[in-house]
Amino acid sequence: MNEAKEAKARILEQVRAYHGTDEKEFVPGETGVWPAGAVFDADDRVALVEAALDMRIAAGVSSRRFERQFAKFFKLRKAHLTNSGSSANLLALSAFTSPQLEDRRLQPGDEVITVAAGFPTTVNPIIQNGLVPVFIDVELGTYNTTPERIAEAIGPRTKAIMIAHSLGNPFAVEEVAKLAEEHDLFLIEDNCDAVGSLYRGKPTGTFGDIATTSFYPAHHLAMGEGGCVLTDNLALARIVESMRDWGRDCWCEPGEDNRCFKRFDYQMGDLPHGYDHKYIFSHVGYNLKATDLQAALGLSQLAKIEAFGEARRANWKRLREGLDGVPGLLLPEATPDSDPSWFGFAITVRPEARYTRKDLVAFLEDRKIGTRRFFAGNLTRHPAYLDRPRRISGSLANSDLVAEHTFWIGVYPGLTPEMIDYSAESIRDFAAKNS
DSSP: OEEEHHHHHHHHHHHHHTTTHHHHHHOOSSBBSSOOOOOOOHHHHHHHHHHHTTTTOOHHHHHHHHHHHHHHHHTOSSSEESSSSHHHHHHHHTTTTOOGGGGGSSSSSSSEEEEEESSSHHHHHHHTTEEEEEEEOOTTTTTOOOOHHHHHHHTTEEEEEEOOOOOTTTOOOOHHHHHHHTTOOOEEOOOOOOOOEEEEEEETSSSSSSEEEOOTTSSSSSOOSEEEEEEEEHHHHHHHHHHHHTTTTTOOOOTTOOSSSTTOOOOOOOOOOOOOGGGOOOOOOOBOOOOHHHHHHHHHHHHHHHHHHHHHHHHHHHHHHHHTTTTTTOOOOTTEEEEOOOEEEEEOOOOTTSHHHHHHHHHHHHHHOOOEEESSGGGGGGGGGSSSEEEOOOOOOOHHHHHEEEEOOOOOOOOOOOHHHHHHHHHHHHHHOOO
């Protein structure tokens, strides 16, 4: 045993020494300025390798520990780790279809209000559950919708609201939560881009009935793949856990038996009395668990969440100041009363500008400055959604404009001040020469 511990310690020491050997100096025009990416230190690398050495290949101790610590970060009661943010969104919405919610459960044909200018994973669970998305528009500059648009979209079959905080910029979530309560609607916060963002001093992801996060490398914390569902509602948490874990009714941890002390004393469904509770299924579920390899990395990343948020805010502020007054551009603004932990920096080339978004993007890409479209632009125009049941409330003019004229560049913690300044200077140079 001592030999194994010593061998492990030597390996981890070598892993720590290995970290950082591939770091290179930033060379403008040659080094890529990525729009998003993961930032790892030696502790992260060691955490991942240690979990691998221990062969913790399934969900286990690290997963449970991460769930507890992540829930504590939000001051919520429950967090359930998943294999992706997309799976987290699927579980969050699907939880409201559970028969255990009785008369409040979502039924096929019920409506869920969402935005057209977003990412498919916020909308897909609505369709996948036989529900009808109600698409509404966003504001330019904040790229979020408004409580007024949501209120106008509520109809007799509307049962829920599912909206993301756009690029880390909170929507007016306190007002929307009050609106949901007044109309007896469920509120799902897609918080995948906004971990650490605040609205009126309170973390996003804590206003609704349920919230989701993503740990894809582009996001605030990175596990490679991964996501999480968070809630303060224990009944919803139990439904999420069941649906994540094949739909089973049993709540024993992996490798654990008979926590309830009545494993062979249940009568459920049409099964015979005493049927093994570990194999009784109360939901039509999935297997969407993550692994301890991911969770070990996530735990190490979680220790740096505050520093990551500070870096994102500083990079966004530096870029915003560097681009102030550039002709032809609409620059982003924080939603009033918010303190975003920014995911990206949105730029809209005004329709009346003497240059186009396409030309500016081509110029930036040629200079190795990575760009991304504002996700789907307008989901209602994509082939996947043309023949799906849907309702559109009001005009989607801003979503159409976003589809044509908006893109974003990076502010993630891996970008240095030199990279941020290079991005700003490049945009200023282009605009000056083309205005």
